[in-house]
Amino acid sequence: MARMGPAFDRSRFGFLVFFAGLLLALLPAEGLMTSEDAASESLRLTLSWAIPGAIGLYTVASGAPIYNESNLLKLLIGWALTLYSLSTMISVWSPDIDMIGKTVSSGLGLLSALIIYLYSIRITESISSGDSVTKPLEGDEIKHISDILLSNLVDMEAKE
Numbered sequence: 001m002a003r004m005g006p007a008f009d010r011s012r013f014g015f016l017v018f019f020a021g022l023l024l025a026l027l028p029a030e031g032l033m034t035s036e037d038a039a040s041e042s043l044r045l046t047l048s049w050a051i052p053g054a055i056g057l058y059t060v061a062s063g064a065p066i067y068n069e070s071n072l073l074k075l076l077i078g079w080a081l082t083l084y085s086l087s088t089m090i091s092v093w094s095p096d097i098d099m100i101g102k103t104v105s106s107g108l109g110l111l112s113a114l115i116i117y118l119y120s121i122r123i124t125e126s127i128s129s130g131d132s133v134t135k136p137l138e139g140d141e142i143k144h145i146s147d148i149l150l151s152n153l154v155d156m157e158a159k160e
Contacts, residue, residue: 055081
């Protein structure tokens with residue numbers, strides 16, 4: 001996120017655009033069709049528990065023990081936000097039997113796809129050997145890369 005424009009420049013407006021879109025999603029919408037209104041309401045209900053949950057999990061991760069030193073206050077606040085988010089999610093969800101079946105089957109499908117993906121990475125990495133040596137760059141490749149690096153260094157010096 002926040003990568004806009006040329007590859008060597010970062011825009012200061014990327015996060016602002018993200019938060020503006022999030023704010024527009026939270027504002028009540030007028031004149032929407034029935035399906036769009038239902039999607040908007042569903043998004044608002046989801047964000048009501050997803051935002052505290054994400055903040056809580058981030059806080060728990062930042063307060064977790066690193067080299068046997070933990071931040072107890074961050075852990076308590078993070079777990080409180082996470083538990084609040086979980087309780088809000090369950091109260092908003094109100095599942096029926098059909099929805100629970102679809103959710104479980106979707107979760108199993110996602111889990112099996114993840115396992116297959118990770119297993120294929122393991123197989124691929126075990127088959128390929130790291131002994132092969134790449135060929136050195138040819139003269140025109142060296143010149144091309146040098147020109148790119150030199151142009152970026154000149155641009156950086158000009159900005160300073």
